[in-house]
Amino acid sequence: MKYIDEYRRREHVLALADLIRRESRKPLRIMEVCGGHTMALRRFGLHSLLPDHIELISGPGCPVCVTSRQFIDQAIALSRQPEIILTTYGDLNRVPGSSSSLEQEKARGGDIRIVYSILDALTIAAQNPEKQVVFLGIGFETTSPATAAGILKAQMAGLFNFSVLSAHKIMPPAMAALIDQGVNLHGYIGPGHVSTITGSKIYDFIPQKYGLGVVISGFEPTDLMQSVYMLVRQRETHRPAVEIQYNRVVTREGNLKAQQLLEEVFELRDDWWRGLGVLPQSGMAIRTRYADFDAGKRFSVEIEPTREDKGCLCGEVLKGLKKPTDCKLFGKACTPSDPVGACMVSSEGTCAAYFKYVTIQ
Amino acid sequence: MKRHTHILLGHGSGGRLTHELIKSLFLKHFRQADEHFLTDSALLDPGKGQIAFTTDSFVVDPLFFPGGDIGKLAVAGTVNDLAVSGARPLFLSAAFVIEEGLSIDMLETVVQSMAREAANAGVRIVAGDTKVVERGKADKLFITTSGIGQILPGAGNIARAAEVMPGDLILINGSIGDHGMAVMAARNQLSIGTDVVSDCACLHQLTELAVAHGGLHFMRDATRGGLAAVLAELCENRPFGIDLFEEKIPVSDGVRGMCELLGFDPLHVANEGKVVMVVSREKAPGLMDMLRQHPLGGQAAIIGTITENHPAKVWLHTAVGGTRLIDLPAGEQLPRIC
Numbered sequence: 155m156k157y158i159d160e161y162r163r164r165e166h167v168l169a170l171a172d173l174i175r176r177e178s179r180k181p182l183r184i185m186e187v188c189g190g191h192t193m194a195l196r197r198f199g200l201h202s203l204l205p206d207h208i209e210l211i212s213g214p215g216c217p218v219c220v221t222s223r224q225f226i227d228q229a230i231a232l233s234r235q236p237e238i239i240l241t242t243y244g245d246l247n248r249v250p251g252s253s254s255s256l257e258q259e260k261a262r263g264g265d266i267r268i269v270y271s272i273l274d275a276l277t278i279a280a281q282n283p284e285k286q287v288v289f290l291g292i293g294f295e296t297t298s299p300a301t302a303a304g305i306l307k308a309q310m311a312g313l314f315n316f317s318v319l320s321a322h323k324i325m326p327p328a329m330a331a332l333i334d335q336g337v338n339l340h341g342y343i344g345p346g347h348v349s350t351i352t353g354s355k356i357y358d359f360i361p362q363k364y365g366l367g368v369v370i371s372g373f374e375p376t377d378l379m380q381s382v383y384m385l386v387r388q389r390e391t392h393r394p395a396v397e398i399q400y401n402r403v404v405t406r407e408g409n410l411k412a413q414q415l416l417e418e419v420f421e422l423r424d425d426w427w428r429g430l431g432v433l434p435q436s437g438m439a440i441r442t443r444y445a446d447f448d449a450g451k452r453f454s455v456e457i458e459p460t461r462e463d464k465g466c467l468c469g470e471v472l473k474g475l476k477k478p479t480d481c482k483l484f485g486k487a488c489t490p491s492d493p494v495g496a497c498m499v500s501s502e503g504t505c506a507a508y509f510k511y512v513t514i515q
Numbered sequence: 516m517k518r519h520t521h522i523l524l525g526h527g528s529g530g531r532l533t534h535e536l537i538k539s540l541f542l543k544h545f546r547q548a549d550e551h552f553l554t555d556s557a558l559l560d561p562g563k564g565q566i567a568f569t570t571d572s573f574v575v576d577p578l579f580f581p582g583g584d585i586g587k588l589a590v591a592g593t594v595n596d597l598a599v600s601g602a603r604p605l606f607l608s609a610a611f612v613i614e615e616g617l618s619i620d621m622l623e624t625v626v627q628s629m630a631r632e633a634a635n636a637g638v639r640i641v642a643g644d645t646k647v648v649e650r651g652k653a654d655k656l657f658i659t660t661s662g663i664g665q666i667l668p669g670a671g672n673i674a675r676a677a678e679v680m681p682g683d684l685i686l687i688n689g690s691i692g693d694h695g696m697a698v699m700a701a702r703n704q705l706s707i708g709t710d711v712v713s714d715c716a717c718l719h720q721l722t723e724l725a726v727a728h729g730g731l732h733f734m735r736d737a738t739r740g741g742l743a744a745v746l747a748e749l750c751e752n753r754p755f756g757i758d759l760f761e762e763k764i765p766v767s768d769g770v771r772g773m774c775e776l777l778g779f780d781p782l783h784v785a786n787e788g789k790v791v792m793v794v795s796r797e798k799a800p801g802l803m804d805m806l807r808q809h810p811l812g813g814q815a816a817i818i819g820t821i822t823e824n825h826p827a828k829v830w831l832h833t834a835v836g837g838t839r840l841i842d843l844p845a846g847e848q849l850p851r852i853c
Binding site for chain 1: 762771775778780832833834835836837838842
């Protein structure tokens with residue numbers, strides 16, 4: 155398949171693995187901060203090709219995983235309003251709230267619909283003028299431009315029965331917070347899709363302030379192996395830097411149109427991240443001028459007090475301080491079909507990836 | 516009598532409308548004598564030998580998809596459950612749960628498809644049931660089919676996998692994931708242009724050839740849960756494991772493309788015309804050549820081996836040279852966010 159097979163050639167992957175083995179001397183702890191990378195690394199069995207002293211750690215890059223339980227509780231409260239049709243990406247459906255989940259609310263009669271894009275939600279709004287359609291906006295810069303475009307489109311189309319509950323976040327504050335909170339790392343595999351929008355320049359502070367390298371990577375096996383190799387080179391030569399491996403898509407400046415779109419619709423706010431707590435200027439709130447499309451402002455609903463599960467190590471897992479298998483609930487009380495923590499819910503969550511693709515050494 | 520254009524609640528009442536529906540539609544297409552069909556049980560004489568009996572319900576949205584429909588699926592699914600048990604399918608029953616308001620033309624198309632598939636497969640639909648539920652209480656049409664088949668000589672242990680042993684080879688009769696992706700693409704919510712067609716088909720002629728070839732230790736059709744589920748279940752709690760070779764597993768470009776787009780794993784995607792076989796090492800190459808001569812086995816491939824090295828586990832040797840574990844799929848696959 156064009157543009158895929160070229161990046162999955164066994165001889166290239168094994169050649170890169172050989173190069174890494176030959177040139178890597180020092181212990182290397184790398185975090186991938188994108189859920190897509192976590193899954194790709196597991197799916198292709200790339201861990202099994204690396205020497206033992208190179209450790210790949212999964213970070214907080216799964217949008218579902220870092221979403222607060224309070225947000226889920228708020229979404230559940232909205233779904234209980236008879237006039238509301240709640241629309242969401244599928245992954246969010248099974249995330250446990252404090253006492254329920256969207257999946258359970260749907261079974262109890264809540265009008266909750268899984269959509270594949272915000273455009274589907276707009277169509278539902280157009281088809282149901284007597285109802286209020288709320289879209290759950292989650293994700294990083296990968297998905298937030300589409301949400302911004304959806305809000306603008308709703309405004310242009312006069313769809314005032316449409317609104318967004320935003321839990322959109324940006325990645326750099328989390329990457330800084332991990333280091334500030336003492337996570338021991340030598341470098342980051344940077345999120346390729348996010349960087350398509352933002353460009354690489356937003357990570358410049360990481361080598362400058364923290365002395366860690368960032369290699370922005372694609373999602374195919376040769377991309378990831380090459381990114382590891384680039385981080386090996388940085389580590390061995392003591393030259394941490396921001397490098398773009400995914401240069402067929404990512405530039406230093408990024409997608410300026412998408413950035414303008416984000417700037418138009420969203421403004422930064424302090425936001426709560428599962429495992430990391432409140433991070434300053436890390437969340438994306440809908441600007442006041444689009445308040446008509448902000449479900450958080452439009453609907454006043456009673457939200458139950460947020461309860462966290464005892465024993466769930468999602469927070470520690472998200473910071474890379476614990477492995478999923480360190481959690482007593484892993485694979486027992488917490489499985490993908492009956493998840494306790496968000497890391498097990500999302501198909502891109504660290505625990506789900508471990509559960510599904512545990513690498514055989 | 517007035518010919519209705521849509522199913523009414525009365526069609527499920529057991530009264531005149533029910534009889535009318537059975538006679539004008541089911542009997543017409545299943546070509547059964549009235550008295551045989553309308554008694555409470557079909558009285559059959561299967562002859563000598565062991566009997567296999569199975570049942571399955573079919574729920575699919577949309578009812579019609581590229582390569583098939585719910586009717587074809589309902590016949591092929593039960594025929595295949597019998598076939599992979601080493602049986603020759605003989606008789607089927609068909610029970611319909613119909614939502615009020617379903618167009619009778621649509622129902623007739625489904626029934627015609629069932630009749631055609633059954634005739635092609637050489638099985639007879641000999642009993643049935645009809646229920647109609649209020650609008651909104653079901654999703655258009657649910658079909659349950661049960662089947663009886665006669666176990667082929669020497670095939671009694673195939674379903675139990677009792678003779679599977681290290682060194683055996685694993686075969687599949689063609690590409691995986693076509694059914695699941697064809698249905699996914701046909702759903703209204705997902706407007707993806709693709710040429711993927713369901714592989715929905717009756718496999719019993721193929722499985723009979725395989726049984727006759729000899730050396731066959733296990734068969735199962737890879738339906739929901741896909742190839743991964745069949746193999747994970749095969750070695751669960753068993754003294755053997757499986758080495759599976761990703762590059763040997765046939766996957767069409769259309770399915771690969773859709774899976775890439777949606778973040779699905781083809782190993783977990785449903786099939787309706789694929790059978791996984793475990794065969795002795797010496798018989799495997801001959802069986803693969805034979806399958807390849809059959810219209811439903813053109814892409815047959817040896818995709819793995821039974822091993823004693825890692826009991827109860829399926830290892831996938833990835834196309835790029837890594838290894839990972841294959842487990843039972845958990846829940847429904849959902850498209851990824853980013």
